[in-house]
Amino acid sequence: MNVQSRVKSQWAAWGFLAPIAVYLVAFYAYPLYRNVDLSLREYTVRSFVMGDAPFIGAENYRAVLADPTFVPALTHTLAFTALSLLFQFTVGLALALFFNQHFRLSHTLRALFLVPWLLPLIVSASTWSWMLNSESGIVNTALGIVGVGQVNWLTSPEWSLVSVTIANIWIGIPFNLVVLYSGLQTIPDHIHEAAALDGAGGWQHFWHVTLPLLRPVSAITLLLGLVYTLKVFDIIWIMTRGGPVDSSTTLAIWSYRLGFGNPLPQFGPGAAVGNLLIIMALFFGLIYIRVQRRQQA
Amino acid sequence: MRSSLTRLSLISLAAAVFAGGMAGCTAQGTGNDSPTNYAIWDPYPQFDAGSAWVALLQKCGKDAGVTVTRTGYDTTDLTNKVLLAAQQAVAPDVLIVDNPVISTLAEAGVLTATSETKIDTAAVEQNLLDAGQIGGKTYGVPIGANTLALYYNKKVLAAAGVDIATVKDWASLNAALAKVKAAGKKGITFSAIGTEEGSFQFLPWFWGSGANLTQLDSPAAVSALSLWTDWLKQGYAPNSVIQNTQTTSWQEFATGEYAFAENGTWQLANAKKTGFEYGIIPVPAINGGTAPAPTGGEFVSVPVQKDTARYSVSQKLVSCIASSENSLATTTTLSYIAPTKQVQAKQVTANPELKVWVDAVAAAKGRTGDNLGTKYPKISQQLWTAVQAALSGSQPPQAALAAAQKAAAAATK
Numbered sequence: 001m002n003v004q005s006r007v008k009s010q011w012a013a014w015g016f017l018a019p020i021a022v023y024l025v026a027f028y029a030y031p032l033y034r035n036v037d038l039s040l041r042e043y044t045v046r047s048f049v050m051g052d053a054p055f056i057g058a059e060n061y062r063a064v065l066a067d068p069t070f071v072p073a074l075t076h077t078l079a080f081t082a083l084s085l086l087f088q089f090t091v092g093l094a095l096a097l098f099f100n101q102h103f104r105l106s107h108t109l110r111a112l113f114l115v116p117w118l119l120p121l122i123v124s125a126s127t128w129s130w131m132l133n134s135e136s137g138i139v140n141t142a143l144g145i146v147g148v149g150q151v152n153w154l155t156s157p158e159w160s161l162v163s164v165t166i167a168n169i170w171i172g173i174p175f176n177l178v179v180l181y182s183g184l185q186t187i188p189d190h191i192h193e194a195a196a197l198d199g200a201g202g203w204q205h206f207w208h209v210t211l212p213l214l215r216p217v218s219a220i221t222l223l224l225g226l227v228y229t230l231k232v233f234d235i236i237w238i239m240t241r242g243g244p245v246d247s248s249t250t251l252a253i254w255s256y257r258l259g260f261g262n263p264l265p266q267f268g269p270g271a272a273v274g275n276l277l278i279i280m281a282l283f284f285g286l287i288y289i290r291v292q293r294r295q296q297a
Numbered sequence: 298m299r300s301s302l303t304r305l306s307l308i309s310l311a312a313a314v315f316a317g318g319m320a321g322c323t324a325q326g327t328g329n330d331s332p333t334n335y336a337i338w339d340p341y342p343q344f345d346a347g348s349a350w351v352a353l354l355q356k357c358g359k360d361a362g363v364t365v366t367r368t369g370y371d372t373t374d375l376t377n378k379v380l381l382a383a384q385q386a387v388a389p390d391v392l393i394v395d396n397p398v399i400s401t402l403a404e405a406g407v408l409t410a411t412s413e414t415k416i417d418t419a420a421v422e423q424n425l426l427d428a429g430q431i432g433g434k435t436y437g438v439p440i441g442a443n444t445l446a447l448y449y450n451k452k453v454l455a456a457a458g459v460d461i462a463t464v465k466d467w468a469s470l471n472a473a474l475a476k477v478k479a480a481g482k483k484g485i486t487f488s489a490i491g492t493e494e495g496s497f498q499f500l501p502w503f504w505g506s507g508a509n510l511t512q513l514d515s516p517a518a519v520s521a522l523s524l525w526t527d528w529l530k531q532g533y534a535p536n537s538v539i540q541n542t543q544t545t546s547w548q549e550f551a552t553g554e555y556a557f558a559e560n561g562t563w564q565l566a567n568a569k570k571t572g573f574e575y576g577i578i579p580v581p582a583i584n585g586g587t588a589p590a591p592t593g594g595e596f597v598s599v600p601v602q603k604d605t606a607r608y609s610v611s612q613k614l615v616s617c618i619a620s621s622e623n624s625l626a627t628t629t630t631l632s633y634i635a636p637t638k639q640v641q642a643k644q645v646t647a648n649p650e651l652k653v654w655v656d657a658v659a660a661a662k663g664r665t666g667d668n669l670g671t672k673y674p675k676i677s678q679q680l681w682t683a684v685q686a687a688l689s690g691s692q693p694p695q696a697a698l699a700a701a702q703k704a705a706a707a708a709t710k
Contacts, residue, residue: 045405045671049383134536135549155539157691243491244539244689245682260377263493264401264674 032278038271048267060272067269069246069254077250077280080165081229087169088225089218092176097210099177100184110181117174125238128167129154132239154240157247164236164248171235172228176221183217184210219292226288227281251277333363335610336389338379340372340595341631349630357617361610376401379600383407388600390611391618393440396428396663397493399596400670403436409599410434414608416599416615420637428663429596431670437598438619441633443562444661445501445590446653451574453482453556461576466585467524474533477556484533485557486549488541489525489688493674495681497591497664498543498559499525501580503680504662505588510669510676513683513705514698520583522694526687539688561593562654563632577653579660589662594633634658672709679705 039060047053064070099110116124131138132153140150153163187210195209211218233252236242242249242257249257251273259270337354344350351367358365368389370378376398382388388407402408411418411434418426418438429437454461457480459473474484488498502525503510508518528534538546543560550558551571559580568575582588597619599611617623624640627633634654635641641655665673683701686692692700 045380045401048380049405049407051384129540136537150536152536152539152689155536155689157689240540241491244685245491245691247689247691261492262674262678263376263398264671265377265380 035271035274038267039269039275041268043267045264048265053268056268060268061276064269064272064276069249072246073249073251073254073273076161076246076248077230077252077277080161080168080232080250081226083165084168084172084229084232085222085225088172088176089222091169092173092221093180093218095173095177096180096184097206099181110177113177114174116171117178121171121234122238124171125167125235128163128170128235129239132163155244157244160240160244160248164239167235167239168229168232172225176225179217179221180214183214183221186217187213219288223285223288226284230277230281230284251280335361335363335365335391335607335614337365337367337391337393337614338375338389339367339369339393340375340395341393342369342371344369349626353618353623353626353630357614357623360617361613363610365614379407380405383600386603388602390599390602390607391614392598392600393595393618394437394598396439396592396594396596397665397673399429399436399598400431400665401674402598402600403431403434404671407600408436409601409608410436411438414599414612414615416612420621420639422636422638422659424661424663424666425592425594425636425658427666428592429598431665431668437596438615439636440595440597440619441624441628441631442592442594442636442658442661443633444592444654444657445498445559445561445580446657447485447578447580448550448558448560448564448568449576449578450550450553450556451576453477453480453553456480457482457556459556461578464578464581466581467583470581471524471527471533474528474556475531478531478533483535483549483555485528485559486535486541486546486555487525487538487559488543488546489538489681489684490540490542491681491685493677493681494542495684496677497593499680499684500662500664501559501588501590504590505580505582507583510667510673510680513676513680513702514695517583518698519695522684522687522698525684526694529688539685562634565632565650565654579653579657587657587660589660590657591664592658592661675708676705679708 040055040057041047041053042056042059043053095113099106130136132140134140134150134152134155137153139153143149143151151159153159191209191213192205195205200209231252232250233256236248236250236253237256240248241261242253255270255273255277257270258266258273335358339350341350354365354367372395375394379388379392379394379402383405392402392408394402399408416438418435421439425439425442426435429435429439449461451461454473454477457473457477459476464470464473477484489495499521502521503518506517506521506524508515508521512518525534529536529538535549537549541549546558547560547564547567549555550560551567553571553573579587580590597615599608599615602608602611618627619636621637621640624635624637625643628635628640628644634651635644641658645652645655664677665671669676679701682704683692683694683697686697686700687694691697
């Protein structure tokens with residue numbers, strides 16, 4: 001290939017890249033830049049409108065880190081994410097293995113398990129909120145029948161985080177089920193046969209054959225689950241508004257509350273909390289990728 | 298496999314992370330660059346293009362010789378929408394917005410003062426106008442007012458042997474609630490959710506105790522919060538009030554199981570649909586009399602425009618919407634109490650049931666009044682947090698309010 005045609009094809013390559021590059025800059029890079037910029041300035045409603053907010057460096061971050069809400073919000077975020085991932089993954093995997101048996105009706109049943117995924121979040125969260133209502137909720141009615149007293153699922157500081165976590169686990173199971181199920185499909189039958197011939201029992205089969213072969217898919221599932229769960233907002237907001245007080249406030253809820261939940265918005269600190277969340281997701285994601293790379297090396 | 302998997306992880310990670318960031322801000326144009334087209338924004342999305350409300354706006358435009366483009370937003374969205382629009386210099390010509398937001402928007406420099414746009418506010422009741430006045434200037438005119446009172450279920454009270462005429466102060470209200478509970482019915486429902494709605498509902502009791510928003514932990518304030526907390530402890534009020542909005546609280550009352558509900562003027566139409574006999578009394582103050590409830594309702598205002606020549610038409614539009622002649626039509630459409638004595642009298646003549654609401658509005662107080670202005674939202678946030686803390690049992694009323702006062706003082710310094 002001569003130099004001229006190489007230059008030409010390079011231009012053509014850039015031409016093909018341009019739409020996606022413009023798209024990425026306009027819809028991802030610029031908003032992200034604006035969010036970082038918001039978090040480094042002291043915005044009042046006045047300076048937001050006038051566009052003359054003074055640059056204050058890391059002051060918003062310092063204020064956020066020193067805020068009495070920070071530590072609870074961080075621990076709630078971590079607990080919410082860890083518990084959600086643990087249960088979503090194990091239940092999803094158990095169901096995937098179950099449906100991988102291909103019994104009668106397995107298709108219908110599997111389809112039913114996808115319902116939580118198909119419902120709009122506002123519908124499922126409102127339904128959970130009704131079911132867990134202290135006075136008239138079906139859960140407390142059912143508990144009452146077996147003699148358990150009223151549990152204030154959404155209105156007591158002890159239970160509110162547990163309740164939103166349970167709802168989130170329920171919503172996340174179908175995603176894990178679908179991805180892990182398709183992962184199971186990719187394991188060739190002859191490997192299962194070979195293991196059976198070698199006399200592997202059920203547990204041995206699972207621990208030494210299925211799980212290792214499922215590792216790449218599990219990694220993706222957990223990674224996506226982590227990022228999705230860190231930023232969960234709608235379920236918690238609809239069910240408890242992050243309350244009572246801060247008892248179910250996560251970083252995502254706090255960020256929204258600072259920016260939009262008060263008639264007097266605090267855009268700077270709100271953006272700072274949002275950025276901390278992004279950094280957390282990136283941090284965990286990078287650790288994950290590194291571990292995964294080492295395992296595969 | 299390995300490298301493609303890693304790349305896939307990175308891409309999905311990056312995509313999910315970016316999607317999680319707070320989205321960037323854009324504002325639509327309002328079409329107010331045309332000299333004969335005027336934009337009006339309101340927080341009444343429940344009224345569509347065929348409603349009497351929109352017909353009124355169109356007529357006002359026609360009378361002023363312009364066309365009107367009206368957009369209805371959800372009330373919680375409107376503040377941010379307006380701030381963004383003002384930032385992009387595309388604010389509407391006329392803005393109808395919830396009254397406590399006026400001081401925030403005025404502080405932001407988004408609104409013009411009525412002295413500049415020559416809007417007449419002389420006939421408006423002072424307690425209603427308060428919420429729109431900051432630093433001696435007035436930033437709009439109330440379109441109508443609503444407030445809170447106590448609805449009661451006549452049948453439940455009769456079964457419990459309570460005469461509503463005896464309920465005059467907190468002690469007699471407590472006695473009534475005790476009787477209702479003894480009769481196997483539920484006492485009272487209200488909304489104590491952790492948002493502005495929770496503060497709005499708590500304020501009649503807070504002010505009715507003699508407390509002031511500048512001192513959240515005064516003994517009077519503690520007595521108000523203790524009243525609510527004791528209701529939950531005694532089982533007079535359901536635990537669900539902690540997450541109730543005013544709508545879900547109304548749904549509880551509509552079951553017919555509750556003796557009392559604290560709710561607003563806007564539920565009158567729904568009250569007729571409940572199928573049981575109801576009555577309304579003002580929220581009692583601690584030692585009798587009517588407690589000042591917060592004023593609700595919107596202000597009509599004129600956002601700042603580059604082209605100040607537009608104000609003269611905007612002024613005509615505002616006068617048309619809020620003028621005495623049209624006020625009766627406007628407030629009837631929105632089921633509000635009129636902001637002027639004159640029109641209130643007409644309303645009561647047309648519908649005597651409104652008398653109790655006219656009295657309640659007369660006793661009501663603006664939330665951003667007492668020259669609190671933009672300090673109010675910060676104080677209010679601490680107040681609803683204290684209410685949530687006490688009702689959920691995470692802190693006793695005294696400690697919750699002391700913490701609130703400390704935080705509010707720091708935030709408004």
